[in-house]
Amino acid sequence: MKFEKELWKEKLEEKLLEKFSVTLKDASNFEVYQALGETVISFIARDWYDTKQKYSQEKQVFYLSSEFLMGRALGNNLINLGIEKEIREFLEEIGIDYNKVEDEEEDAALGNGGLGRLAACFMDSLATLNLPGQGYSIRYRNGIFNQFMRDGYQVEKPETWLNYGDVWSIERPEDEVIVTFGNGSVKALPYDMPIIGYDTKNINTLRLWEAHSIVDLNLEVFNQQNYLYATQDKTLAEDISRVLYPNDSTDEGKKLRLKQQYFFVSASLQDIVKKFKKVHGREFEKFSDYVAIQLNDTHPVIGIPELMRILVDIESIKWEDAWEIVKKTFSYTNHTILAEAMEKWWVGLYQEVVPRIFQITEGIHNQLRAELANLYPNDIAKQERMSIINGNMIHMAWLAIYGSHKINGVAELHTEILKNRELKDWYELYPEKFLNKTNGITPRRWLLKSNPQLSNLITDLIGNKWITDLSELKKIEKYIDNEEVLNKILDIKTEKKKELVDYLREVQGVEVNPNSIFDVQVKRLHEYKRQLLNIFQVYDLYNQLKQNPNMDFTPVTYIFGAKAAPGYRIAKGIIRLINDVAQVINSDADVKDKLKVVFIENYRVTVAEKIFPAADISEQISTAGKEASGTGNMKFMLNGALTIGTLDGANVEIAKEAGEENEYIFGMKVEDIDALKHKGYDPRYPYNNTTGLKKVVDALIDGSLSDLGSGIYREIYSSLMEYGDQYFVLEDFENYRKTQRDINRDYKDRITWAKKMLINIANAGKFSSDRTILEYANEIWGIKESKI
Numbered sequence: 001m002k003f004e005k006e007l008w009k010e011k012l013e014e015k016l017l018e019k020f021s022v023t024l025k026d027a028s029n030f031e032v033y034q035a036l037g038e039t040v041i042s043f044i045a046r047d048w049y050d051t052k053q054k055y056s057q058e059k060q061v062f063y064l065s066s067e068f069l070m071g072r073a074l075g076n077n078l079i080n081l082g083i084e085k086e087i088r089e090f091l092e093e094i095g096i097d098y099n100k101v102e103d104e105e106e107d108a109a110l111g112n113g114g115l116g117r118l119a120a121c122f123m124d125s126l127a128t129l130n131l132p133g134q135g136y137s138i139r140y141r142n143g144i145f146n147q148f149m150r151d152g153y154q155v156e157k158p159e160t161w162l163n164y165g166d167v168w169s170i171e172r173p174e175d176e177v178i179v180t181f182g183n184g185s186v187k188a189l190p191y192d193m194p195i196i197g198y199d200t201k202n203i204n205t206l207r208l209w210e211a212h213s214i215v216d217l218n219l220e221v222f223n224q225q226n227y228l229y230a231t232q233d234k235t236l237a238e239d240i241s242r243v244l245y246p247n248d249s250t251d252e253g254k255k256l257r258l259k260q261q262y263f264f265v266s267a268s269l270q271d272i273v274k275k276f277k278k279v280h281g282r283e284f285e286k287f288s289d290y291v292a293i294q295l296n297d298t299h300p301v302i303g304i305p306e307l308m309r310i311l312v313d314i315e316s317i318k319w320e321d322a323w324e325i326v327k328k329t330f331s332y333t334n335h336t337i338l339a340e341a342m343e344k345w346w347v348g349l350y351q352e353v354v355p356r357i358f359q360i361t362e363g364i365h366n367q368l369r370a371e372l373a374n375l376y377p378n379d380i381a382k383q384e385r386m387s388i389i390n391g392n393m394i395h396m397a398w399l400a401i402y403g404s405h406k407i408n409g410v411a412e413l414h415t416e417i418l419k420n421r422e423l424k425d426w427y428e429l430y431p432e433k434f435l436n437k438t439n440g441i442t443p444r445r446w447l448l449k450s451n452p453q454l455s456n457l458i459t460d461l462i463g464n465k466w467i468t469d470l471s472e473l474k475k476i477e478k479y480i481d482n483e484e485v486l487n488k489i490l491d492i493k494t495e496k497k498k499e500l501v502d503y504l505r506e507v508q509g510v511e512v513n514p515n516s517i518f519d520v521q522v523k524r525l526h527e528y529k530r531q532l533l534n535i536f537q538v539y540d541l542y543n544q545l546k547q548n549p550n551m552d553f554t555p556v557t558y559i560f561g562a563k564a565a566p567g568y569r570i571a572k573g574i575i576r577l578i579n580d581v582a583q584v585i586n587s588d589a590d591v592k593d594k595l596k597v598v599f600i601e602n603y604r605v606t607v608a609e610k611i612f613p614a615a616d617i618s619e620q621i622s623t624a625g626k627e628a629s630g631t632g633n634m635k636f637m638l639n640g641a642l643t644i645g646t647l648d649g650a651n652v653e654i655a656k657e658a659g660e661e662n663e664y665i666f667g668m669k670v671e672d673i674d675a676l677k678h679k680g681y682d683p684r685y686p687y688n689n690t691t692g693l694k695k696v697v698d699a700l701i702d703g704s705l706s707d708l709g710s711g712i713y714r715e716i717y718s719s720l721m722e723y724g725d726q727y728f729v730l731e732d733f734e735n736y737r738k739t740q741r742d743i744n745r746d747y748k749d750r751i752t753w754a755k756k757m758l759i760n761i762a763n764a765g766k767f768s769s770d771r772t773i774l775e776y777a778n779e780i781w782g783i784k785e786s787k788i
């Protein structure tokens with residue numbers, strides 16, 4: 001977009017006067033933020049409309065996801081429009097600090113972690129690639145909770161991003177629909193967010209549904225619908241879109257959660273069918289030529305029986321024909337193999353909440369059973385295993401696989417595990433349905449926006465094509481022996497570390513040495529991600545430094561950031577443990593200037609943008625086989641951090657792209673874990689036979705550390721010593737500690753280190769979500785670029 005200063009000035013003044021009765025000179029930062037947002041919307045309005053018109057004629061993908069972890073929009077939108085620098089300068093001229101204006105925006109935090117952030121990166125890539133696609137989700141009034149610390153324990157406070165309005169969403173009452181449950185109906189009111197791609201006129205859409213009581217229903221819609229129960233308590237209706245469930249990788253089998261899922265999926269499918277009919281009438285045989293629907297994990301899988309309901313009950317299509325349409329329309333992404341994350345609904349609950357959908361689900365189940373009985377007449381066990389309804393539970397993953405034409409994992413290793421282990425029966429039945437789509441991240445937010453210094457250096461060296469073709473980064477490899485470039489990379493890292501140091505001083509009042517190694521683990525707190533292994537190593541290092549003060553050692557700052565699901569006791573205990581160890585270490589004069597531990601509060605997208613560019617070391621230490629992909633690992637790599645990691649998820653591909661010699665790979669592989677499990681793992685063995693480990697583990701219960709009487713340290717201790725150390729923390733400890741020592745030694749040779757940084761950056765191209773999205777577009781969705 002071309003920046004015309006006079007036009008912007010005029011528009012901003014107009015908005016400020018209209019909305020707040022102020023002028024640019026006396027407007028507050030918040031008022032300037034609001035006016036800027038509204039001005040952006042008015043300047044893109046025509047292109048947005050034109051994009052919608054254009055896409056309505058073509059095949060589109062609809063990305064159904066219960067989460068979109070968007071973060072802030074203002075800076076990203078201005079950068080993608082190519083006017084951020086101009087706006088910054090223009091505001092500066094009139095004495096307004098653009099950074100302060102940006103800080104007025106609340107994150108749109110409608111997600112828990114990786115899965116929701118992936119959906120957000122995909123939106124950016126779809127728009128940037130001019131691909132006809134739209135996201136659908138819920139407009140949660142309260143996104144992921146805000147985290148505070150009290151006595152080193154996590155305290156949750158409701159997140160309230162909508163309290164002062166949301167400049168980025170446009171209410172679309174003309175598109176409201178009714179969603180009917182067993183006990184009544186609610187109104188779904190859509191809000192559209194523009195998705196502004198980089199350097200393109202196309203504007204894509206994210207449509208978020210808000211639940212309302214039908215009492216304040218528009219009468220015309222009311223009369224068109226034939227539903228049983230006409231009224232319902234307003235607050236009960238609005239509860240549906242009230243709050244995001246704060247669990248990451250755990251299934252919450254609650255009634256309200258099922259209602260949320262059906263609510264947004266039914267609204268979205270009604271919307272999709274309505275739009276299809278507007279262009280193609282009742283030619284449903286063409287439906288899948290124009291509509292592709294991606295199911296982001298099992299949360300929206302209820303869409304499969306819902307589309308059957310719409311086609312069979314409302315559009316009077318024969319069941320068999322409807323089933324063929326459904327299968328050609330849906331595809332499903334599997335995000336995890338953790339048992340506790342496998343979504344299953346109790347039949348009684350499902351039947352109560354969505355009775356008609358239950359009948360249809362049963363119909364699908366019976367059809368599958370008949371096919372299985374035919375295929376495997378002598379293997380009743382297999383028929384049972386693959387049943388959608390089994391033991392009074394409805395298995396959403398099975399429904400997803402049966403009703404989709406493509407099923408993908410999110411990294412090569414993960415997809416192989418699905419094919420050979422978790423979904424083996426299904427892979428044998430439908431080998432043609434399975435494929436891999438390794439996750440990616442958008443280079444716009446995670447490099448161009450978050451690290452302008454490194455972006456500028458790269459552009460100076462190889463031009464700016466990398467912004468939309470990240471494989472271009474490979475070209476910086478020719479500077480591998482150029483000391484000037486290597487020193488610039490090191491200087492930029494130091495500059496970004498200083499920026500993070502300033503943030504930590506301002507927000508948390510802690511002082512950090514920017515010349516220490518920044519070793520960072522930021523991600524949701526989960527036992528499989530093994531923050532416990534990290535903090536054990538830190539505590540052991542502390543013990544060693546106390547004993548051996550003259551040990552050859554480069555100062556390190558261990559940085560953590562993580563939210564724990566509010567009901568996940570052990571995870572909350574580990575947060576307390578990290579803060580406890582931090583307090584012990586940070587207040588001990590003996591290790592001052594050597595070792596520091598910082599827990600960054602309320603980890604979220606906006607803080608992530610400051611953390612990734614400042615990291616020297618990326619901690620990706622999950623138990624092998626447990627992390628499906630990871631995307632934080634990619635953000636670190638792109639910003640020149642070296643990975644200390646297990647061969648898990650996309651770490652495998654990161655090490656392959658950059659070369660294992662440029663990362664710090666350690667620990668058991670999937671096969672090693674299988675072998676050890678087979679042999680029988682006894683955590684007491686590493687506990688007794690690893691120098692220093694006993695002291696660390698015992699600190700949980702011998703009074704060296706304190707959980708303030710909550711008893712949670714004893715539970716952590718038991719999970720290791722009595723319940724078999726399921727995540728092999730003790731088994732991997734020695735190897736991890738050794739690798740940490742290697743890092744500490746290697747960091748000293750700054751030029752050799754900078755070479756490794758450069759190689760990581762140069763080989764991060766594969767991990768652009770543009771690459772991922774093009775693969776989905778070509779191999780799953782069958783959609784093509786469509787520029788306005």
Ligand SMILES: *Cc1c(COP(=O)(O)O)cnc(C)c1O
Binds near residue numbers: 115522604629630635
């Ligand atoms: C990228 C990202 C994640 C995912 O991190 P992983 O290390 O892949 O689990 C979670 N939360 C936020 C805020 C992110 O930006």
